Every structure is written in C-alpha cells, then in structure tokens.
Amino acid sequence: MGFAFIKHDTHIDFxxxxxxxxxxxxxxLLAGLASVLxxxxxxxxxxxxxxxxxxxxxxxxxxxxxxxxxxxxxELPGIxxxxxxxxxxxxxxxxxxxxxxxASLLRTNVLKALAQAFPDxxxxxxxxxxxxxxxxxxLTNKALSALYYAVLLIxxxxxxxxxxxxxxxxxxxxxxxxxxxxxxFTPVSMGWQVLIxxxxxxxxxxxxxxxxxxxxxxxxxxxxxxxxxxxxxxDVEIDLNVMAAILTIVGYSLNDTIIVYDRLRxxxxxxxxxxxxxxxxxxxxxxxxxxxxxxxxxxxxxxxLFLLGGGVxxxxxxxxxxxxxxxxxxxIYVSSAILLALGDTDFxxxxxxxxxxxxxxxxxxx
Amino acid sequence: xxLRWRLGISVLVFLLCLVYALPSIPGIGTALExxxxxxxxxxxxxxxxxxxxxxxxxxxxxxxxxxxLAGQDVRRLAQDEKIVVLRPRxxxxxxxxxxxxxxxxxxxxxxxxxxxxxxxxxxxxxxGDAGQLRYVAHFTSDEVSRLENMALDQALRTxxxxxxxxxxxxPDIRKQADNRIQVQLPGIxxxxxxxxxxxxxxxxxxxxxxxxxxxxxxxxxSGVVVLPLLESSPGQKDDAKKEGRIAVEKDAMLTGEDVADxxxxxxxxxxxxxxxxxxxxxxxxxxxxxxENVGRRMAIVLDGKVYxxxxxxxxxxxxxxxxxxxxxxxxxxxxxxxxxxGSLPAPVSVLEERSVGPSLGQxxxxxxxxxxxxxxxxxxxxxxxxxxxxxxxxxLMLCFTMLxxxxxxxxxxxxxxxxxxxxxxxxxxxxxxxxxLIYERIREELRxxxxxxxxxxxxxxxxxxxxxxxxxxxxxxxxxxxxxxxxPIRGFAVTLSLGIIASMFTAIFVSRAIFEEWARxxxxxxxxx
Numbered sequence: 001m002g003f004a005f006i007k008h009d010t011h012i013d014f015x016x017x018x019x020x021x022x023x024x025x026x027x028x029l030l031a032g033l034a035s036v037l038x039x040x041x042x043x044x045x046x047x048x049x050x051x052x053x054x055x056x057x058x059x060x061x062x063x064x065x066x067x068x069x070x071x072x073x074x075e076l077p078g079i080x081x082x083x084x085x086x087x088x089x090x091x092x093x094x095x096x097x098x099x100x101x102x103a104s105l106l107r108t109n110v111l112k113a114l115a116q117a118f119p120d121x122x123x124x125x126x127x128x129x130x131x132x133x134x135x136x137x138x139l140t141n142k143a144l145s146a147l148y149y150a151v152l153l154i155x156x157x158x159x160x161x162x163x164x165x166x167x168x169x170x171x172x173x174x175x176x177x178x179x180x181x182x183x184x185f186t187p188v189s190m191g192w193q194v195l196i197x198x199x200x201x202x203x204x205x206x207x208x209x210x211x212x213x214x215x216x217x218x219x220x221x222x223x224x225x226x227x228x229x230x231x232x233x234x235d236v237e238i239d240l241n242v243m244a245a246i247l248t249i250v251g252y253s254l255n256d257t258i259i260v261y262d263r264l265r266x267x268x269x270x271x272x273x274x275x276x277x278x279x280x281x282x283x284x285x286x287x288x289x290x291x292x293x294x295x296x297x298x299x300x301x302x303x304x305l306f307l308l309g310g311g312v313x314x315x316x317x318x319x320x321x322x323x324x325x326x327x328x329x330x331x332i333y334v335s336s337a338i339l340l341a342l343g344d345t346d347f348x349x350x351x352x353x354x355x356x357x358x359x360x361x362x363x364x365x366x
Numbered sequence: 367x368x369l370r371w372r373l374g375i376s377v378l379v380f381l382l383c384l385v386y387a388l389p390s391i392p393g394i395g396t397a398l399e400x401x402x403x404x405x406x407x408x409x410x411x412x413x414x415x416x417x418x419x420x421x422x423x424x425x426x427x428x429x430x431x432x433x434x435l436a437g438q439d440v441r442r443l444a445q446d447e448k449i450v451v452l453r454p455r456x457x458x459x460x461x462x463x464x465x466x467x468x469x470x471x472x473x474x475x476x477x478x479x480x481x482x483x484x485x486x487x488x489x490x491x492x493x494g495d496a497g498q499l500r501y502v503a504h505f506t507s508d509e510v511s512r513l514e515n516m517a518l519d520q521a522l523r524t525x526x527x528x529x530x531x532x533x534x535x536x537p538d539i540r541k542q543a544d545n546r547i548q549v550q551l552p553g554i555x556x557x558x559x560x561x562x563x564x565x566x567x568x569x570x571x572x573x574x575x576x577x578x579x580x581x582x583x584x585x586x587x588s589g590v591v592v593l594p595l596l597e598s599s600p601g602q603k604d605d606a607k608k609e610g611r612i613a614v615e616k617d618a619m620l621t622g623e624d625v626a627d628x629x630x631x632x633x634x635x636x637x638x639x640x641x642x643x644x645x646x647x648x649x650x651x652x653x654x655x656x657x658e659n660v661g662r663r664m665a666i667v668l669d670g671k672v673y674x675x676x677x678x679x680x681x682x683x684x685x686x687x688x689x690x691x692x693x694x695x696x697x698x699x700x701x702x703x704x705x706x707x708g709s710l711p712a713p714v715s716v717l718e719e720r721s722v723g724p725s726l727g728q729x730x731x732x733x734x735x736x737x738x739x740x741x742x743x744x745x746x747x748x749x750x751x752x753x754x755x756x757x758x759x760x761x762l763m764l765c766f767t768m769l770x771x772x773x774x775x776x777x778x779x780x781x782x783x784x785x786x787x788x789x790x791x792x793x794x795x796x797x798x799x800x801x802x803l804i805y806e807r808i809r810e811e812l813r814x815x816x817x818x819x820x821x822x823x824x825x826x827x828x829x830x831x832x833x834x835x836x837x838x839x840x841x842x843x844x845x846x847x848x849x850x851x852x853x854p855i856r857g858f859a860v861t862l863s864l865g866i867i868a869s870m871f872t873a874i875f876v877s878r879a880i881f882e883e884w885a886r887x888x889x890x891x892x893x894x895x
Binding site: 057125126127128129130131134135138143145146149150153154161241244247250252255256259262263286287289290294296298299300301304305312316317320 | 412420422544557558715716717718719720721722723725726729730732733734736737738740741742744745748749752784785787788791792794795796798799802803806810828831832835836837838839840841842843844846847849850851852854855858859862
C-alpha cells in the first residue's frame with residue numbers, strides 16, 4: 001500500500017498569503033534586475049556573442065595563477081581562464097574577440113604557450129569553439145523570436161482551450177504575427193521587438209478578457225525573468241544549452257498552471273456559487289500533492305543531471321533546476337492570483353451554461 | 367475499445383519498439399544485424415568527437431568575377447566585329463563599365479549586346495567630351511541569383527570532393543540558408559588540416575613574369591600587377607617563409623581549370639613538391655606559351671601568391687608541370703587534393719568552428735548515462751514506495767516510455783547529442799507526471815467511495831484531459847525549439863517531445879488496460895495505490 005505525505009484534505013490558505021509571495025517574487029525580480037543592470041550583467045556565451053572557447057586538459061593539476069601567467073603572451077590577446085569541473089586539470093580559456101578567427105593558429109599558439117610553461121605536464125585541447133559575430137547575431141535573433149513565438153502559441157492555445165474562444169485567440173495570433181512581420185522591416189533591434197510584442201500580447205489578452213491566457217503568460221514571463229535574473233546573480237554564462245533550458249521552462253512552467261486551471265474549471269462548473277478566491281484555493285489544494293510529486297521527480301532527475309552530468313551540461317541543468325522550482329511556485333501564486341485580481345471569470349461561467357464544448361459525461365456531468 | 371484490443375495493441379507496440387530499439391544497443395545491434403532494421407541512433411559530434419564547421423560562401427565575389435569575365439567577352443566579341451571597346455572594368459562589384467570611343471558604332475554594338483549578352487542590363491550610353499560613349503551595365507536579377515546559386519552549388523561540390531579525397535568516414539555536408547554550408551566531420555584527429563583543406567580557395571594561375579618592371583615602383587605599366595612572392599629556401603618552416611614582391615603580367619596564361627590531375631612527389635633532396643597533369647587543352651596552351659617564352663620566368667600563382675617563378679629553359683610538352691614551394695609532405699598532399707578537386711568559385715570563410723575531442727565525447731556519454739541511471743533509479747524507488755504496486759506499474763510504464771523513445775530515435779535514424787541525453791533525463795522526471803495525475807485522481811475517487819473499477823475508470827477519464835492539456839504546452843515549446851535550434855538543440859527537442867508523447871501513450875492507453883484488468887480481478891481488498 002502506498003502512502004501520501006500530503007494529506008488529501010489540506011486547506012492551506014494560499015490566496016490569503018499571496019501578498020507574501022508577491023513580495024518575495026518582486027524582491028527576487030528586482031535583485032535580478034539590479035544584477036543585470038549594475039552587477040554581473042547577462043553574460044552571453046560565445047554562441048550568441050561570438051568569440052572563442054578552448055577547453056584544455058592537463059595530465060596533472062595546475063594552479064590558476066601559473067596558468068594565467070603562462071598564457072600572458074602577445075599571440076593570445078584578451079584571454080581569460082576558468083577552472084572547469086573538479087580536480088584542477090580542466091580549464092576553459094576564453095577569448096572575447098572573434099578577431100582571432102583563425103582557429104588553427106589559435107590552437108597552435110595555445111599549445112605552444114602551454115608546452116613552454118609546463119614542459120612536463122602535457123596539455124591536450126579537448127574542445128575548441130569559434131563563433132563568428134555574424135553567426136552569433138543570427139542565433140541571438142533566432143533565440144529571441146523563438147522565445148516570443150513559444151509564448152504566443154501557448155497564449156493562443158490556452159485562450160482557445162480554456163475559454164473556448166478560438167476565434168479571439170486566432171485574431172490575436174494573426175494580429176501579432178503580422179505585427180512581428182512588419183516589425184522585422186524596421187531597424188528596431190530584435191530584443192526590443194520581442195519585448196514590445198510581448199507587451200502588446202499582454203494588452204490584447206487584457207482587452208479581449210482572455211484572463212486564463214493572461215494569467216498563464218504573466219506566470220511564464222515571471223518564471224523566465226526570475227530565471228534570467230538568478231542566472232545573472234550566479235554569473236552563469238548564457239549559451240545555447242541554457243537558452244534551450246529557458247525555452248523548456250516556458251513549456252514546463254505551464255504544466256502545473258494548467259493542472260490548477262483544469263481543476264478550477266471543474267470547480268467553477270461544480271460550485272459556481274462559491275467566490276473565486278476560495279475556488280482557487282480549493283483547486284490549488286486539490287492538486288497540491290500532484291504538483292509537489294511531479295515537480296519533485298523532475299527536480300530529482302534534473303538534480304542528478306546537475307551533479308553527475310558533467311561540465312558541458314552543468315549550466316543547462318542549473319537553469320532547469322531554477323525553472324522547475326520557480327515554475328511550480330508561480331503556478332500556485334502568479335497565474336492563479338492574476339485570475340483573482342482580474343476577478344472576472346463570468347464569461348467562462350456563462351459559456352458553461354451553453355455546454356458548448358464537452359460531451360455529457362466527460363467531467364462526470366451526466 | 368475492448369480491453370483485449372487494448373492489451374493486444376500495447377503488446378504489439380512493445381514488440382515493434384523492441385525491434386527498432388535493439389539495433390542501437392551496443393553489442394546486440396551487431397550480433398543480430400541480419401534480422402533487425404538497419405537504421406539506428408547516431409551519436410552527435412559532441413558525443414563522438416569531430417568538427418562542425420559553418421562556412422560562408424562569398425557569392426558576391428563570384429558574381430563580380432563573372433561580371434569581369436563578361437566585360438572581357440564584350441571586348442573580344444566586339445573586336446571580332448571590328449568594333450573597338452575600351453577599358454571594361456567592374457565597379458563596386460556589381461556594375462560593369464566600358465567605353466565605345468567611336469559613337470558611329472553604337473547601333474552595331476547595341477545589336478551585338480542584345481544578341482550575345484541577354485544576361486546584361488545595359489543602360490543608355492552617356493556621351494563624353496571627346497564623342498566617346500560610356501556604357502554602364504548590370505546583370506539582370508535572374509542572372510545574379512542564377513550565378514549565386516551556381517557558386518554555392520559548385521562550392522558545395524568542390525568541398526565534398528575535397529573531403530572525399532581527404533578520406534573522412536561519414537561526412538555530412540549540406541547547404542544552409544544565407545549562402546552557408548554546414549560541414550560535419552566525425553572523429554577527425556587533425557582539425558587544423560581539415561579546415562585548411564576545406565577553406566582554401568585553391569585558385570591556380572600561371573603568369574609570365576615581367577622582370578623588366580621594378581615591383582617597388584608606384585606607377586606600373588598597364589597590364590602588369592605586383593604579387594607577393596613566397597621566397598622559400600629549403601629547411602625553413604611554414605611561418606618563416608619570407609615574403610617578397612614580384613611583377614607579373616595581369617592576364618593569366620593558364621588556370622587551374624585545365625588541371626586534370628595533381629599528385630605529391632619527392633625530388634632528389636627528398637623535398638616534397640606537387641606535379642600537375644594538364645588536360646589536352648591545357649597541355650597545348652602550356653606547350654605554346656613555354657615555347658614562345660624560353661628564357662623568361664613563369665610565375666605559379668596560388669590564391670594570389672606566387673609560390674615559385676622558375677625560368678623556362680625549353681618548350682615543355684607532355685602537359686606536365688610542377689609546383690615546388692618548400693612544402694612539408696602533408697602540405698604537398700593537401701595541395702594536391704585541393705588542386706585535384708578543383709578551385710572554389712568564390713572565397714569561403716569559416717563563420718563558426720566547433721571541434722570536440724573524442725575523449726571529451728566519451729566523458730560526456732559516461733556522465734550523461736550515469737545521470738540518467740541515477741535519476742531513473744531515484745524516481746523508480748520513490749514511485750514504488752509512494753504508490754505500492756501501482757507505483758511499480760508506473761515504473762514499468764517509465765521503462766516502456768524509454769523504450770519507445772529509443773525505438774523512435776532508432777527508426778528515424780535520429781542523432782543523439784549531449785542536450786539530447788539531457789532531454790532523456792528530463793523525460794524520466796516528467797514521464798511519471800501522467801501517472802501521478804491519474805493515481806491522485808483514482809485515490810480521490812476511491813475516497814469518494816467508488817468501487818475500484820469505477821474509480822479507475824473515472825480517474826483515467828478525468829486525468830486524461832489534464833494530461834493532454836498540460837503536456838501540450840511543453841510540446842509547443844519543443845516544436846519551437848526544433849524550428850530555431852541548431853544540431854544539438856534539435857536533439858534535445860526531439861528526445862523531449864518523443865518522451866512526452868510516449869509517456870502520454872503509456873500512461874493513458876497501456877496502463878489503463880492493466881488497471882482495468884486489475885480492478886476487475888482484485889477482489890475485496892481493492893487495488894494498491
């Protein structure tokens with residue numbers, strides 16, 4: 001017989017404590033923003049910024065200082081070193097300028113400098129990545145637009161699925177798509193384009209009263225910004241893998257949100273006489289055990305990746321870890337609380353009376 | 367759908383997946399090669415080591431070259447018609463200018479241009495002070511795009527040729543948007559050499575040397591250019607080759623186009639050089655030029671640098687020549703390869719290079735597999751403790767899900783990358799999500815006092831909607847990722863989406879059949895959940 005650590009009749013007053021959660025969220029967001037603006041900033045990896053990374057492995061451990069000194073030669077301008085993984089044998093060397101474009105020359109120079117400084121400790125180049133500025137720019141634009149389209153598609157899907165307003169959702173999608181397309185001919189940088197488009201998306205959701213979608217989108221933007229802020233505070237370099245993790249968070253953070261929304265939908269139908277706050281509380285409590293369980297297993301799997309997955313995947317795993325925790329918390333507070341703040345699910349309840357979208361029996365209503 | 371059907375289909379899917387997953391398992395795949403499907407999971411470059419290159423082909427240069435040639439052709443054809451056309455030159459890479467000194471030939475030239483050069487847009491000529499006519503012409507846009515495509519295709523063919531000659535197992539060379547070419551060379555030990563072979567333009571030309579012109583002079587006679595000269599004395603290393611300057615005739619006598627074959631060879635001093643065999647036309651021209659210019663020097667120019675300028679001692683027949691330049695053996699071999707494979711139609715630059723050593727790849731595999739196993743073990747133990755027998759069923763479903771992921775990747779011949787492994791680990795964490803939703807729902811229904819069978823049915827019915835809804839957003843994110851991603855990221859998107867779809871199938875379809883069967887026969891003690 002299995003057991004349940006989370007009692008099935010929990011009645012934690014999440015909504016009542018929401019102001020604390022808001023405070024915490026805003027605090028972390030501000031700390032992250034401060035770090036991005038005045039602290040470490042967002043460190044873009046060479047995938048996006050262009051540049052060179054060389055990963056070397058020595059036969060025996062070497063000291064940071066000795067290594068720095070050995071590479072201080074005129075052929076290797078603008079180099080920084082970073083210990084990689086455990087044991088002091090692996091180092092990452094970075095060159096900020098991609099002007100050093102000729103990788104083969106660089107390879108020779110690095111090995112030559114190391115062989116001179118550590119004659120009896122042979123070094124081997126394990127990985128070398130050179131990304132030209134053009135490729136980096138392209139990828140940055142692609143990543144930003146991917147982020148935007150993921151958010152847009154999800155917003156469309158949620159408004160369609162939860163509010164039965166595929167038409168409104170489709171109009172929103174078409175308008176924004178066209179807007180982005182027109183924007184692409186203007187000299188506005190991609191980052192601003194995406195931010196403006198996201199702001200417009202939120203406004204459209206608000207005006208069209210697509211409250212579920214609005215809650216979900218605000219929730220996932222909250223997750224993405226908090227994750228980015230924490231990455232900046234922890235001084236993690238944002239490379240392609242981290243970007244993939246962030247996009248995965250966009251999908252995954254909604255996982256819990258939708259489960260709560262699903263329950264809320266059901267409760268709205270079953271007990272329309274209750275006020276929204278207690279309905280939301282009920283829904284969060286009913287799905288709490290499941291939320292904690294699956295976030296828990298995802299967290300455990302990601303943690304194992306973080307601890308055992310090796311250096312290359314380390315930052316990816318760290319980003320996912322942050323995302324899983326923040327995503328779970330936000331589905332309880334942000335997305336549901338937005339619904340409460342807007343306080344308007346009338347439209348939804350009215351739509352219910354038409355019994356438009358479900359077959360009898362599907363939700364136990366016969 | 368009847369229960370028996372469900373169970374039958376589940377077993378069938380299981381067997382099918384087994385057949386497709388087996389080839390990818392090391393050891394088993396080779397043993398049963400004959401009977402199993404041929405496609406298997408490939409390892410990405412980041413796991414098996416190798417280089418990934420993104421090359422940019424400068425197609426604009428190819429167009430401007432073609433324009434310069436068209437200018438020469440205009441002059442030549444006009445000459446055949448007894449019309450003098452002066453100074454054809456390319457301005458800004460896109461515009462051809464030439465001058466017609468005698469305006470009375472305008473109609474004839476116009477007719478000639480219309481007949482022989484439909485690809486040129488010729489603007490109305492401007493009359494100069496001395497009565498001459500200035501012409502400005504461009505390629506039509508169709509011609510420009512045709513030339514660009516041709517340059518890209520030819521570059522792709524040439525690079526493929528060179529790599530084949532270099533001898534790499536399973537190279538992957540493909541065109542990308544924006545006139546880019548992506549090259550992937552697995553398991554290469556000397557990336558430096560490979561990049562040089564791929565990136566070298568290898569434009570070979572033979573020019574006559576003008577020893578009467580001082581290369582240091584500021585003003586050169588027309589038809590003469592000064593080129594850098596690699597002065598080599600034996601025994602010097604590559605980077606110590608001193609550069610001099612040498613004046614040569616502007617027009618090449620002969621180009622690499624007419625080279626039929628190139629081979630590395632060694633002289634008496636054991637110094638490597640490259641021998642060339644010309645094709646029939648090249649042999650004829652070479653014989654004529656050397657015969658007419660005995661005593662003068664012939665410069666051998668590769669990519670705008672003069673490698674050597676030997677004195678022509680006699681008429682050279684037989685269509686053979688050699689390039690010496692103080693090469694190492696490897697350099698001579700590589701030069702022979704690029705000359706054999708032909709020159710690139712336009713300069714190629716390396717926009718991105720990523721190389722991973724084989725040992726790092728193996729390390730990544732080991733740590734990735736370790737992370738997956740530990741993560742899976744923890745999740746499996748946890749589920750078994752928390753849900754009892756149902757938890758064990760969920761664990762079996764997790765294994766089934768993994769099998770489907772492997773089979774799917776194997777059947778499509780997908781590439782497993784390091785982020786792909788991360789996607790699998792993530793799937794292990796997320797895959798139980800569907801089961802948890804169902805079980806929590808069944809527990810709830812049981813508390814409401816339903817019979818096991820009714821609780822199972824209601825639990826599955828209600829959870830199925832939530833599962834689909836919640837997983838679809840992750841699927842949307844992975845689809846977008848796939849669209850924008852490069853190789854490794856695509857691998858992640860593929861494994862994660864496969865994993866999610868597979869986990870939905872096993873949870874909603876397969877385990878439902880098991881549970882209904884169980885709930886029917888569990889008797890009064892109920893189901894363990």
